[in-house]
Amino acid sequence: MTVAEHAPEGTTQKAVHTRALIIGTGFSGLGMAIALQKQGVDFLILEKAGDVGGTWRDNSYPGCACDVPSHLYSFSFEPKATWSKLFSPQPEIWDYLKGVAEKYGLRRYIRFDSFVDRAHWDDAEYRWHVFTTDGQEYVAQFLISGAGALHIPLIPDIEGKDEFRGASFHSAQWDHDVDLTGKRVAVIGTGASAIQIVPSIVKDVDELQLYQRTPPWVVPRPNKPFPEAVKNAFAYVPGLRLAVRSGIYWFLEGLGYAMTRRPALLRGVELVGKLNIRRSVKDKELRRRLTPTYTAGCKRILYSPNYYQGVANPKCQLITDRITRITSDGIVTDDGVEHKVDVIVYATGFHVTDSYTYVDIKGAGGEDLVDRWNREGVVAHRGVAVADMPNLFFLLGPNTGLGHTSVVFMIEAQVRYVAIAIAEVDRYDAQALAPSRSAQDRENAELQAELGHTVWNTGGCRSWYLDEHGVNRALWSGMTWEYWRDMRKLKPSEYQFFGVGQPAAVGSPR
């Protein structure tokens, strides 16, 4: 592809040149920006929304909180002593990310309200030409996507849903103008968001209909506010925060071991989940309907101090019949019953395995990434780089999500790897690098073989971790320390280098 072919018709603004372009301002984008800042690499960040924060800006539903303890679910280089609870609420995590952006002076590099919809590699220039929906063009040597995988709300295509006359919204687009007090509210879905929403709203509503397709495994979690003395100890006792962080990390790695190597060990979690149901729900039939029939961990294990109490509340009705239709004022299930309702909350998750289709990416020789991934499945080398896509990197890319611990740990490993890749391009006096097809195929064959033994593939459930062919394209196959270890170095033998000894294109920083 050549330069002239990139420019969309009607584009009048001048292209903006930078060395590295980052997409997104969640943990990934901010973490990457800080690493590039340290390395002295010139960069800009494009963010489709009006503020930083990603997941923690968008999800403001009642009860929203992390389900990995905050002392681990945060940057290792930005510890915080004053987390209010073990599992902090959303406003606190969002504040934390805003604070990180302030501390490192990142806002001046961010172009807000800039939705990237096209990125084309120029073989002659060795540069990415990136376009936002407002027609602005950016030219960069490196393109790093921190676009995340859980930001495009998935609302199922239920017949009649547009005819509904009451308020309806997705959990990630909570409409705070809608007062739920005294209303009949339907919550569709029983995943990670729903189990936080249900106990938070049940006391206010007149009636709560909870539509469940598959029950989750839910285990209790302590979440009392940390006393001031404990926060002070985190702040002033040397090594305490790190010890707590490490303790949480290794405890969760134990869970990761069971999920990836010994699914039979997860029976212990099932026992705790069943006891949790038993202590909160008196009704035997309701208990049966709430008890999963697949191995714990096959879908994300959820933590809640009060989900089952919420479901057992007389105002809550658990509905397990399949939804067939939505009418102007209700939801019809396949037993023919129309359930009248004032508000519908879709707690139905996100476009995950197809989230890559939202940006048109063309690499070397015009290779279309979306077409390739549609054809061959979503595959990257070490979850970060892709053959024939020079200088393109994904943070939390294919097969680097987690089912049990903090993804920030993975993001930090990837950020360091990308920074090394950029340094390697310079060391080789090259313009670009991309993994070789053979290295990528080899690594992914091993990864898929390992995934074959994990609970996600063998646990008897159908989760969003699997694509439409039943292949796990979402999760890392092993222990997270193994990933961290493998990402400490970039093996040049796994990569092809382009433009060695060639000068940078005119107008491009380098």
Ligand SMILES: Cc1cc2nc3c(=O)[nH]c(=O)nc-3n(C[C@H](O)[C@H](O)[C@H](O)COP(=O)(O)OP(=O)(O)OC[C@H]3O[C@@H](n4cnc5c(N)ncnc54)[C@H](O)[C@@H]3O)c2cc1C
């Ligand atoms: C409710 C909820 C709770 C969660 N709890 C946990 C937890 O406890 N532990 C855990 O490990 N994980 C959790 N996760 C997963 C969570 O998404 C990740 O932990 C993490 O926040 C991902 O960060 P990110 O920066 O990669 O992506 P995001 O936070 O999704 O940020 C991506 C950013 O990119 C922007 N963007 C996307 N596409 C474009 C585009 N085309 N152009 C411009 N900008 C774009 C988005 O607006 C967004 O700001 C949770 C997710 C949800 C939804």
